[in-house]
Amino acid sequence: MKDEQIRAQIHQAVDAHAEHLRTDPFLAQRIMNQERTGEPVVKKRLSVGLVLAIVLMLVAVTALAAGIIYNLGWYYTNRDNYLRDNNPTVYEAIMSNVIENPEQEQSSNNLVDVTIQDVSWSPEVKKLTISFRASVKDPDHFEMHGMWALDTDGAYIGEGGSTTVTDDSEDRAMHWLWRSFETEDYEGPCYYGPPFEMMDDGSKRLLLIERNGITLFDGTIPMDVSGSMDMFRTPKGDIVFVEEIDLEWLSEDYDQRMAEYANQNPDMKEYAESRVTNAQAIREKLKDGMIPVRLTYSVVEYTEGMDDLELYTGGEQGYVDFVIRPKQTKP
Amino acid sequence: MIAEQGPSCNAEETFSRLVAEYQKPLLHMCAMMLRDDAAAEDAVQETFVKAWRALPQFRGECSEKTWLMRIAMNTCRDMTRTAWFRHTDRRITLEELPLPAPVETSREDDREELAQAILKLPRKYRDVLLLYYYQDMNQEEVAQALNTSPSTVSKRLKHARDKLRTLLERGREL
Numbered sequence: 223m224k225d226e227q228i229r230a231q232i233h234q235a236v237d238a239h240a241e242h243l244r245t246d247p248f249l250a251q252r253i254m255n256q257e258r259t260g261e262p263v264v265k266k267r268l269s270v271g272l273v274l275a276i277v278l279m280l281v282a283v284t285a286l287a288a289g290i291i292y293n294l295g296w297y298y299t300n301r302d303n304y305l306r307d308n309n310p311t312v313y314e315a316i317m318s319n320v321i322e323n324p325e326q327e328q329s330s331n332n333l334v335d336v337t338i339q340d341v342s343w344s345p346e347v348k349k350l351t352i353s354f355r356a357s358v359k360d361p362d363h364f365e366m367h368g369m370w371a372l373d374t375d376g377a378y379i380g381e382g383g384s385t386t387v388t389d390d391s392e393d394r395a396m397h398w399l400w401r402s403f404e405t406e407d408y409e410g411p412c413y414y415g416p417p418f419e420m421m422d423d424g425s426k427r428l429l430l431i432e433r434n435g436i437t438l439f440d441g442t443i444p445m446d447v448s449g450s451m452d453m454f455r456t457p458k459g460d461i462v463f464v465e466e467i468d469l470e471w472l473s474e475d476y477d478q479r480m481a482e483y484a485n486q487n488p489d490m491k492e493y494a495e496s497r498v499t500n501a502q503a504i505r506e507k508l509k510d511g512m513i514p515v516r517l518t519y520s521v522v523e524y525t526e527g528m529d530d531l532e533l534y535t536g537g538e539q540g541y542v543d544f545v546i547r548p549k550q551t552k553p
Numbered sequence: 554m555i556a557e558q559g560p561s562c563n564a565e566e567t568f569s570r571l572v573a574e575y576q577k578p579l580l581h582m583c584a585m586m587l588r589d590d591a592a593a594e595d596a597v598q599e600t601f602v603k604a605w606r607a608l609p610q611f612r613g614e615c616s617e618k619t620w621l622m623r624i625a626m627n628t629c630r631d632m633t634r635t636a637w638f639r640h641t642d643r644r645i646t647l648e649e650l651p652l653p654a655p656v657e658t659s660r661e662d663d664r665e666e667l668a669q670a671i672l673k674l675p676r677k678y679r680d681v682l683l684l685y686y687y688q689d690m691n692q693e694e695v696a697q698a699l700n701t702s703p704s705t706v707s708k709r710l711k712h713a714r715d716k717l718r719t720l721l722e723r724g725r726e727l
Contacts, residue, residue: 225686228714231667232686238661239668240581243590249598250572253605254565 292454292462293339294320294353301454302464315347326544333429333521334358334366338544339462343513345548350449350467354517354542356431357460365421366521368453368461369432371400372417397524397533417524422459427523430533433463434518439507471501472508513546564608571621572601579625582683586629588672596632600625615697622684622698633676670720678713681706 246252290296298306298313305313319342326338334356342351358364399417418424433451449467456462470476477498484494507513522537579600583593603624611620671679684695685706692710696703 229686229689231664232671232682235664235667235671236581236585236683236687238664240584240593243580243584243593245576245580246598249576249601250569253572253598253602254568257602257605 291339292353292355292456292460293322294342294351294464295340297353297452297462297464302452312344312347312349315344316342316349316351319344321546324544324546326542328542329540331521331538331540332359333364333523333538334431334540336519336540336542338517338542341515341544341546343546343548345469345472348469348472350469350546352436352463352465352467352515352517354433354463354465354519355456355460356462356519356521357458358429361459363427364429364523365423365426366429366431366459366461367399367417367421367455368463369430369522370453371455372430372524373397418526428525429521430524430537431461431519431521433465434520434539436465436467436518437516438513439504440514440516471497471504474505476501508548511547513548515544515546517542517544568601568605568608571604571617575618575621576601578688579621582687583625583629585668585671585683585687586626586676586679587632592632596625596628599632600628603628616694618688619690619694619697622688622690622694623700626680626684626698666721667717670717673720674713674716678709678716681709682713682717685710 295317298316305316320340321342322340324338324341328336336354336356339353339355341353342349344351356366358366397417398414399420400414401420414420417428421428433453449465451466452464454462480494480498480501484491487494518539518541520537520539522533524533576597580593580597583596583600584590587593587596600621604621607624611617615623671682674682680699681695684690684698685692690698692703692706696706699706
């Protein structure tokens with residue numbers, strides 16, 4: 223088939239696939255207005271980089287002086303202020319339900335200390351939000367990064383993979399570590415490269431932490447716990463995870479929607495019904511006024527040339543058990 | 554070309570024209586690249602914010618379209634590299650599961666099948682395919698937008714077409 227025919231097919235396919243998207247007729251005007259009312263981008267002949275460096279340094283110094291805690295309150299006003307600016311109902315519900323230092327217990331671990339910093343159970347907006355911090359026990363000898371910071375551009379192929387490294391510049395057979403998932407006061411490099419070259423101190427041993435999963439009620443009621451996550455590294459080298467879990471099954475509307483879905487899709491009826499049964503069981507359990515939660519994680523030491531299976535499945539497995547008491551979250 | 558009109562004399566008019574001309578194709582392309590409608594809208598807005606800021610420095614070393622696409626590609630790439638984007642759950646929900654497919658396929662089905670096949674392509678192939686075929690750019694322009702060589706673009710295009718053919722069901726011709 224000729225290029226022109228392929229082009230026509232792809233045009234039609236992409237346009238049809240995205241036709242529901244709406245353009246903003248005022249976009250140009252809005253951007254120009256915002257840029258005018260905001261800080262001028264290049265007002266003086268000072269180096270923008272220098273100005274940025276000064277600002278970042280001031281922020282870092284202020285952060286250190288203030289002993290900033292990178293918890294939910296910090297997160298939603300600094301790192302991700304989308305909810306605050308665009309969905310204040312959800313933002314305010316999360317903030318008003320925050321419980322700091324919930325009662326918790328962690329498994330023994332030789333490498334890291336982990337803490338559930340704060341948690342917000344917000345049934346009115348169907349959200350559970352958790353911030354979790356991990357610190358190395360021996361910072362003189364270890365430096366920790368998130369497992370998510372390893373090979374984020376997807377170009378890692380690895381040894382013995384299903385495909386081989388080609389002459390394409392994006393292919394590579396070695397792991398790379400990213401240094402961009404930091405707080406905004408991070409002053410180091412924001413790019414990627416061989417892990418030990420990207421560390422603050424490459425002479426230390428490198429630990430990678432992965433947050434594995436969350437279960438409610440000791441896993442006795444199988445229910446999807448899904449949502450969105452973020453991870454960043456603080457200036458002190460702690461790793462913080464913030465997790466937003468959707469609790470759509472909290473309301474009885476969910477049962478109705480599942481029932482409708484089952485009616486339209488008879489072959490999915492059994493599955494839909496089991497979801498409703500589980501949702502109802504969880505709602506019943508909530509009446510006890512206590513939600514036990516377990517968060518699991520793993521920490522692995524990265525070494526040059528280590529086996530990928532060991533990297534992704536090995537290391538120390540750990541967990542934190544904590545309790546949310548929703549009744550206490552209500553004023 | 555923007556340079557011919559002179560960004561300093563009528564930047565607002567030029568910018569408004571760019572937005573009017575490219576907003577929709579950019580939105581569609583970003584949706585395919587990011588596989589997320591909301592992220593695509595953010596990417597388009599971010600692209601135009603960057604374009605507005607960079608407009609005074611644009612000297613016409615490449616076409617305005619290539620320039621804009623390069624900004625868009627970098628913006629999308631940056632977005633996919635954020636932890637939040639990568640770990641946002643994009644699993645399809647039960648309610649979104651497609652209904653059983655009808656026995657007879659329509660032209661709309663073929664289009665969606667092709668769109669889904671494009672979405673499944675590895676990013677580097679998807680990028681060149683969308684720029685070359687959807688944005689109607691030539692290989693030289695695609696190379697400029699992706700900051701790579703025309704020969705790499707040519708190789709990736711070939712691989713992209715091959716992979717698409719493999720992905721398309723029923724062996725229909727592409």
